[in-house]
Amino acid sequence: MGATPAEVEETLGGPKHGPAMATLRTVGFFIYFLGSCLFIHFSQLLGAPLYFCNKDYFYAYMAWTKEFFGLLVTTMTQWWSxxxxxxxGDKSMSGLIKQHKDGMLRMKLGERVVLMANHQIYTDWLYMWWIGYTNSPPMHGHIYIILKESLKWAPIIGPAMQFxxxxxxxxxxxxxQERMRYRLRKLSTSKHSGPKSGALKGASLDPMWLLIFPEGTNVSANTRNGSKKYSEKMGIPDMKHQLLPRSTGLQFCLQECADTVEYLYDCTIGYEGIPHGLYGQDVFTLRSVYFQGRPPKSVNMHWRRFKIADLPVNDHDAMSQWVLDRWREKDELLEHFYQNGKFPGDPDAVEIEGGPQEKEWKTPYINTEVKPRxxxxxxQMFAPVTAAGWFAYSLVKAVDWVFGK
Known part of the structure; x- marks a missing residue:
């Protein structure tokens, strides 16, 4: 039985903003988000002809516009949520999660990685994109996400994601399979190591962060019911807080990228404030989070790292079992989170600049916030279109001046 609206109110508190302010926030949000998306998409269209001139320039330009969207989701989260x-993290993340004196997070995951994560709600990929922004060097312009095909034709955003x-x-x-093989062989080309056997020659998509959600969709009452039915059909125990993962796509990604990518990073995401019996998408909606001012009390991320060379990527059954085992560990992590409000953590996984250095005093957690540097x-999101508009205006004025004499 799910939680009642009263229980949700008790857990999250009432809306921070009344109807008038919520309406104002709604209008402001859509003006900023949709306006920025239009500027970014027009910037993409301005650079599209580069594809026929020099593909390296084209990909570099699109990476620049991808940084724009990373900045959009970062500022959108900072201002509205x-x-x-x-x-x-665990010991495998030692030295890779650091907080500077200014409070900013600095991840050190590298320039060519595969990331996998559980899928709680729609904001998961926004926070993962922000992680790319915090990386040193920043990778928010080089993230590639594996998505369901229905998103391909979403207005404005769909064509932008295709770019x-x-x-x-x-x-x-x-x-x-063939579609993924084509894309992954382009992504598996590194400027440093050269293309792997069978990879497409020519332009390089390097650096590269490839993000995949093996559950395929976010957790809800419907998807949990489907996962339960599948587990009963297959005769395997179901998950408690997640969906049973699908290993085929992840295995294929690792096979194609193994020659140029050393590590697979695993992130377990948990949102504080979800009442028992409900799912994240039931509580943290677009309306409650961005318009009413009721974001999660905290967004928690637990990180692990696995060396791809040590994984059974060429054995379907073994790889399927490996992914299932990791997901059962993630389910235990989430159970610990819901019981204690935090994931378990290893103090060696994090480093706080200027913080206590003695091991017995070191905290296993970094607390930070989503914000730009x-x-x-x-x-800069508005720079290409503004510059193009100014150039067009100046050109028209020049032509008028020359031929108006």
Whole structure:
């Protein structure tokens, strides 16, 4: 039995903003988000002809516009949905999660990685994109996400994601395999090591962060019911807080990228404030989070790292079992989170600049927030279209001056 609206109110508190302010926030949000998306998409269209001139220039330009969207989701979250971001990890992450004196997070995951994560709600990929922004060097312009095909034709955003080289899956392996092979062989080309055997020659998509959600969709009452039925059909125990993962897509990604990618990173995401019996998408809706001012009390991320060379990527059954085992561990992590409000963490996984250095005093957690390094950094989203408009205006004025004489 699910929680009642009264229980949700008790857990999250009432709306922070009344109807008038919520309406104002709604209008402001859509003006900023949709306006920025239009500027970014027009910037993409301005650079589209580069594809026929020099593909390296084209991909570099699209990476620049991808940074714009990373800045958009960062500022959008900071202004409309500020919350505590708590990070932890196990020993495999030692030295890779750092907080500077200014409070900013600095991840050190590398320039070519595969990331996998559980899928709680729609904001998961926004926070993962922000993680790319925090990386040193920043990778928010080089993230590639594997998504369901229905998103491919979403107005404005769908074509923009196609320009970004995202991979869309129909969830039919006979249809998805060749499409993924084509995209992944482009992504598996590194400027440093050269293309792997069979990779496409020519332009390089390097650096590269490839993000995949093996559950395929976010957790809800319907998807949990489907996962339960599948587990009963297959005769395997179901998950408690997640969906049973699908290993085929992840295995294929690792096979194609193994020659140029050393590590697979695993992130377990948990949102504080979800009442028992409900799911994240029931509580943290667009309306409650961005318009009413009721974001999660904290967004928690627990990180692990696995060396791809140590994984059974060429054995389907063994790889399927490996992914299932990791998901059962993630389910235990989530159970610990819901019982204690935090994931377990290893103090060696995190480093706080200027913080206590003695091991017995070291905290296994970094608390930070989503924000840009520079408060005016987001203005670069509007630069290409503004510059093109100014150039067009100046050209028209020049032509008028020359021929108007």
């Amino acid at each position: 500020p919350t505590v971001i708590r990070l932890s 970004y080289g995202f991979i869309f899956m129909a969830r039919k392996w006979s249809k998805d 520079n408060p005016v950094e987001f203005l």
